Amino acid sequence: MAYPNDRKYSTDHEWVRVDGNVGTVGISHHAQDALGEIVHVELPAVGKVVKKGDGVAEVESVKAVSDVYTPVSGKVVAVNDGLDGNEGTVNSDPHEAGWLFKVELSDAGELAGLMDAGAYGDHAGNDF
Amino acid sequence: MPRRTPFHEYHRDAGAKLIDFGGWEMPVQYQGILAEHAACRNAVGCFDVSHMGEVRFRGPQALRAVNHLVTNDVSKLAIDQAMYTAMCNDHGGIVDDLIVYKLGEEDILICVNAANREKDYGWMKAHNPFGADITNESEQWAQLAIQGRHAIALGEELLGRSLADVKNYWFTRGSFAGVEGCIVARTGYTGEDGFEVFLPAGAADIVWNAVHGQGAKFGLADIGLGARDTLRLEMKYCLYGNDITDDTTPLEAGLGWVTKLDKGDFIGRDPLVKQRDSGVPRRLVGLEVADRIPRQHCAVVHGGQVVGEVTSGTRSPSLGKNLAIAYVPAALSKAGTALEIDVRGKPAAAQVVKTPFYTRPY
Numbered sequence: 001m002a003y004p005n006d007r008k009y010s011t012d013h014e015w016v017r018v019d020g021n022v023g024t025v026g027i028s029h030h031a032q033d034a035l036g037e038i039v040h041v042e043l044p045a046v047g048k049v050v051k052k053g054d055g056v057a058e059v060e061s062v063k064a065v066s067d068v069y070t071p072v073s074g075k076v077v078a079v080n081d082g083l084d085g086n087e088g089t090v091n092s093d094p095h096e097a098g099w100l101f102k103v104e105l106s107d108a109g110e111l112a113g114l115m116d117a118g119a120y121g122d123h124a125g126n127d128f
Numbered sequence: 129m130p131r132r133t134p135f136h137e138y139h140r141d142a143g144a145k146l147i148d149f150g151g152w153e154m155p156v157q158y159q160g161i162l163a164e165h166a167a168c169r170n171a172v173g174c175f176d177v178s179h180m181g182e183v184r185f186r187g188p189q190a191l192r193a194v195n196h197l198v199t200n201d202v203s204k205l206a207i208d209q210a211m212y213t214a215m216c217n218d219h220g221g222i223v224d225d226l227i228v229y230k231l232g233e234e235d236i237l238i239c240v241n242a243a244n245r246e247k248d249y250g251w252m253k254a255h256n257p258f259g260a261d262i263t264n265e266s267e268q269w270a271q272l273a274i275q276g277r278h279a280i281a282l283g284e285e286l287l288g289r290s291l292a293d294v295k296n297y298w299f300t301r302g303s304f305a306g307v308e309g310c311i312v313a314r315t316g317y318t319g320e321d322g323f324e325v326f327l328p329a330g331a332a333d334i335v336w337n338a339v340h341g342q343g344a345k346f347g348l349a350d351i352g353l354g355a356r357d358t359l360r361l362e363m364k365y366c367l368y369g370n371d372i373t374d375d376t377t378p379l380e381a382g383l384g385w386v387t388k389l390d391k392g393d394f395i396g397r398d399p400l401v402k403q404r405d406s407g408v409p410r411r412l413v414g415l416e417v418a419d420r421i422p423r424q425h426c427a428v429v430h431g432g433q434v435v436g437e438v439t440s441g442t443r444s445p446s447l448g449k450n451l452a453i454a455y456v457p458a459a460l461s462k463a464g465t466a467l468e469i470d471v472r473g474k475p476a477a478a479q480v481v482k483t484p485f486y487t488r489p490y
């Protein structure tokens with residue numbers, strides 16, 4: 001299976017899909033697989049201003065915690081409240097229902113520095 | 129080249145996720161930690177624990193030599209009885225935690241932790257004033273832990289006789305799955321009923337296939353190191369390297385019950401007596417933590433001061449609570465004491481609770 005090509009990816013295994021001026025951010029299949037079953041998610045406060053590369057969220061499996069670095073700068077305009085009690089959605093559907101937060105982009109030019117699906121697949125392996 | 133157990137190919141073929149554990153390539157999970165944890169709590173699980181080491185003490189001085197090395201009193205053991213104990217250094221710190229099996233009056237088998245195999249064997253050889261015959265048999269044995277409410281029924285099928293009659297921390301020897309020379313002990317590291325079987329490494333295939341063939345109808349699941357850790361953590365069983373180390377004493381670690389200061393001299397006794405008499409300064413406690421999952425090395429905070437450190441932590445799959453094991457000052461170790469844990473810069477409310485955290489319902 002290949003990674004969806006409607007979005008960009010970071011080397012840290014986050015994805016961002018842009019709709020208008022808002023980027024939806026999540027972690028990749030590869031990231032959730034490496035982490036294992038996710039049992040806790042810490043999301044940023046809506047309204048928080050974040051800078052590309054900041055650790056703004058955390059996803060935790062039974063064994064480990066992993067920072068989620070925002071791949072884009074801007075203001076957090078929404079978080080995925082539906083994950084509360086359903087954290088496993090990040091495992092089962094990391095690219096859609098398992099999204100984490102939305103950022104109103106302050107610099108759309110940052111997207112050019114991210115990988116497309118083909119490059120990310122080479123980076124992480126298209127082995128799913 | 130990582131070290132591998134005789135069951136390695138079964139793990140690989142099952143699609144297990146393999147990780148390095150103290151130089152060993154071991155399965156951390158098969159189907160997933162949560163499902164494996166539940167399978168062990170609700171049915172029966174099979175753990176490859178062949179990476180654990182075995183050291184044999186033989187000869188007329190065997191029992192005396194072991195009693196000189198460990199904190200518990202092995203002179204109290206009957207043949208076919210086992211005993212959990214710590215083995216201390218000269219400062220009373222824990223070299224390892226062990227299970228001692230009395231095979232005969234002049235024949236003792238000791239099971240040691242995987243990461244400590246060489247350290248322990250070296251320590252034992254270097255502290256053998258009575259001249260016991262000590263051999264490292266780690267390569268000769270494979271070991272499976274079968275744990276869960278159906279473990280005894282499964283074990284009895286493979287043993288061909290009663291295992292329910294073998295009491296907790298006793299063992300029986302003989303043919304298991306048709307393989308001679310096995311040791312089947314009513315021990316475990318999960319809080320479930322069950323047993324652990326030592327088998328000749330060369331018979332690993334026969335035993336694996338028999339356990340899985342007979343185990344299917346009981347819902348047997350393979351369990352990796354991930355669930356092994358969550359299962360033992362719910363019982364507050366110590367993990368060497370996390371909760372106990374060369375720098376923690378058994379009295380601090382809640383292992384006073386296996387520390388027999390009046391049994392006669394043993395390595396580490398003097399500093400332990402001193403610690404007992406002057407007051408044990410810190411104690412290993414169980415904590416329930418609100419909102420956040422505590423992790424190893426998180427600071428324990430009280431009144432704005434760092435007073436201790438988390439040695440193990442997780443989200444408990446059975447209880448749905450965030451659990452920590454931590455060293456705290458003795459004065460703050462009573463159940464009900466309110467503390468905080470610094471979880472990556474954010475404080476989380478914590479409370480000392482009675483342990484084990486989990487009690488099996490049968």
